[in-house]
Amino acid sequence: MGQAIGDVLLKVDNISLSFGGVKALTNISLDVRAHEILSIIGPNGAGKSSMLNVINGVYHPQQGSITYKGKTRALMRPHEAARQGIARTFQNIALFKGMSVLDNIMTGRNLKMRSSFLSQALYWGSAQREEIAHRLKVEEIIDFLEIQPIRKTPVGRLPYGLQKRVELGRALAAEPEMLLLDEPMAGMNVEEKQDMCRFILDVNDEFGTTIVLIEHDMGVVMDISHRVVVLDYGKKIGDGPPDKVRNDPAVIAAYLGTTH
Numbered sequence: 001m002g003q004a005i006g007d008v009l010l011k012v013d014n015i016s017l018s019f020g021g022v023k024a025l026t027n028i029s030l031d032v033r034a035h036e037i038l039s040i041i042g043p044n045g046a047g048k049s050s051m052l053n054v055i056n057g058v059y060h061p062q063q064g065s066i067t068y069k070g071k072t073r074a075l076m077r078p079h080e081a082a083r084q085g086i087a088r089t090f091q092n093i094a095l096f097k098g099m100s101v102l103d104n105i106m107t108g109r110n111l112k113m114r115s116s117f118l119s120q121a122l123y124w125g126s127a128q129r130e131e132i133a134h135r136l137k138v139e140e141i142i143d144f145l146e147i148q149p150i151r152k153t154p155v156g157r158l159p160y161g162l163q164k165r166v167e168l169g170r171a172l173a174a175e176p177e178m179l180l181l182d183e184p185m186a187g188m189n190v191e192e193k194q195d196m197c198r199f200i201l202d203v204n205d206e207f208g209t210t211i212v213l214i215e216h217d218m219g220v221v222m223d224i225s226h227r228v229v230v231l232d233y234g235k236k237i238g239d240g241p242p243d244k245v246r247n248d249p250a251v252i253a254a255y256l257g258t259t260h
């Protein structure tokens with residue numbers, strides 16, 4: 001696999017999160033290293049999505065802290081996470097269905113666009129140059145994801161697997177340092193899963209992007225991850241390379257007790 005694993009990029013320290021009486025996460029600590037592909041697995045309701053939501057500032061834990069690139073914080077808002085280079089896709093596709101593939105991916109450039117309406121009016125030339133640069137970046141992503149033939153198609157008309165690929169494209173448009181993927185393969189057929197795996201590996205390899213993903217397909221997880229963290233009932237019960245986690249009795253027991 002591509003770029004060498006680097007230093008710790010994200011440090012999660014003793015995070016606890018509850019909703020009323022429900023403890024979604026209890027004392028979770030984990031590290032994510034630069035250029036790593038880390039999978040978070042666990043039975044339904046284990047706290048996987050909550051963990052991603054804490055990392056990108058959607059949920060605010062009652063306890064613990066997050067250190068990203070050396071900066072520790074107890075509280076962060078999603079737009080701050082995005083500004084710091086964390087992009088995310090969702091379990092349910094969150095695209096503008098009536099808009100074209102190209103325009104949807106362009107929305108991922110929002111944070112990178114500096115010129116306001118006023119500066120566009122005053123400095124038309126520079127705003128236009130900026131727009132061209134953004135379009136070039138988006139075209140690069142479209143080439144990378146091999147979706148040139150559908151660039152003008154409204155997203156709502158595409159099969160599910162391609163919509164997921166467009167969603168990945170929009171996240172990539174932000175040129176993130178860290179990418180959070182919430183079940184990127186859910187609902188896909190075998191061929192679509194293979195394609196998505198290849199793109200995830202290529203993103204990691206070619207752009208060096210650090211990837212944290214939640215996935216239920218164990219074959220996929222064991223294939224593409226450098227490391228796997230296992231949650232069960234909001235607690236961390238495993239953390240290590242795929243081979244180690246696969247043979248861990250506590251992990252096996254957690255999975256045998258569920259439908260996964």
Ligand SMILES: Nc1ncnc2c1ncn2[C@@H]1O[C@H](COP(=O)(O)OP(=O)(O)OP(=O)(O)O)[C@@H](O)[C@H]1O
Nearest residue numbers: 019022023024042043044045046047048049050051
């Ligand atoms: N916004 C919320 N309000 C109340 N409870 C919540 C909320 N989000 C998550 N929970 C609860 O926290 C626990 C962990 O949920 P979470 O969605 O993080 O699990 P998960 O591992 O992602 O599950 P799945 O695999 O089913 O997506 C569950 O008991 C869930 O009901």
